[in-house]
Amino acid sequence: MNMNLITNQIITDWKPHYPSLFGNHSLALTHNLAASSLFTDEALARLIEKSPREGYHVNYSQKTPGNPPKRREGEIKGLSGLEVLDTVRNGNIWVNITAPAKVDSAYGDLLDTIYAEFEERVPGFKSYKRNLTILISSPNVSVKYHSDVPGQSLWQVRGTKKLYVYPASKPFISQPALEKLILGQLRETDMPYEPWYDDYAQVHMLEAGKMLHWPLNGPHRVVNENMLNVSFTTEHWTNELRKHYAVNYANGFLRSKLGMNKLSQQVTGASYLAKLATAAAVKFTPLNPQKQKVYKVDFQVDPKAPEGVRDIEGYSFSK
Template structure:
């Protein structure tokens, strides 16, 4: 007799955990600034079966689904990326043969998958909260990739744990604090203008990279804006990414937005970290300006509403 996804999930052994005990200790040894491999215990979860993921892809808003060909360069020009003209659920079901790469975004907005991200974050909260505060803007993503696909060199603005669910891949992760790898002006544009995640890559960067070879049951913690690229193995791959923001990642983004504005005015803002007190003053000023802006928008909205009434 056919069982629904909900029934399968209910049968899942709830004694399983997202993060294995040894993995939690490894995570604690590295968070928040260093990448580290951890282990998890849910790679057999029914929500990651292809049929369940195909159904999820079909019901997500179009803005939450991104896909392309997977035969990309490490430093791929975003303008050169092509897509297959297939329905998104069909891309999921044929991922072993269609040569595609796909990400399902913000799957935490789906109730079933929301429970998974909540469980993960609850387990690591005793490590996260004392060091970077309560997690903010929690999101989850599911990546599917055909054999030998490449995810180009890029960085992300969140703390991230990537859980390998099916297949094998190698993720090469680089230090987030090397300005030779990610120039300051790129970081400023990334935060201020929402620049594309893909970045220029030079083979000399590999001297600073750490390879994490991921099989089902393996995971890797990737710090905020730690550059990385991924090469899939000879089998189709499914990965689940749990991300969150923190006070420190929020302040880092604010600092780069202020520096971007100063640079546009012809002022050299200096390198983050060289003048901690000045950095803190810039962040505080950004908080004030954004707070005033929100208040003015609220007041203007009320005035508009009263005028319409």
């Protein structure tokens, strides 16, 4: 997808002061991807049909006020992509296509174009190890309070959702919780949450053609309005983000293995260099505490079942 970034920009409302906000504050922007052919029912159905088991997740959780309970992992079998979309439209599930570019290179081209545009507009911003995940979710679905490790943005393409973004600091995210998240000892959606956190959240109504980028590790949760929602996330790394990752990785190892508690998160100076060496020494040896994620599958997408979910005998897979 070769776009002329001067005449056909994806972000349509960029302002001169936005570079100073990018990555430091929540930044809501308008984009032109709601009309893209990459997100029609037909395009999404093809992705669903062609994505291998390791290339998607399908989840379910009970509809409850506020933060929903733990989500369940499911599978898609014996259904066309359009049947899956109809089940999502009428059920209580969401499908995450985690590697669409491996199915259709046009999504990789889109990702490259998005980041080329940001790198052109934000001085000094250079990204790598980027990814795009497509989210297709039922009316009124809620996504639990969680935080992500890389830099993150959410792009709304179809439907409307309410996005709550919380400060990336105590008490909304603790240093030990962030370290466990980075070490894979805590699932993103298992982070501690209290209802009063909402009093301190920034609340954004994301309609089709809107996106939001927020500061690194910022906790957030999502509530769909009463319609099918299609959105996608973009994630990236920069040298600066990798410094924070390395420090928190080393801190997590030092806290869990050596019982150390007074740990700085600074990314400069002698302590940072020592932690960088620690992270490198641990990550690429058997001492590495990170493990493959294990997912237990216990339902199958079924258009005829209540909420589109039919229980099956459980099994696990790793990725």
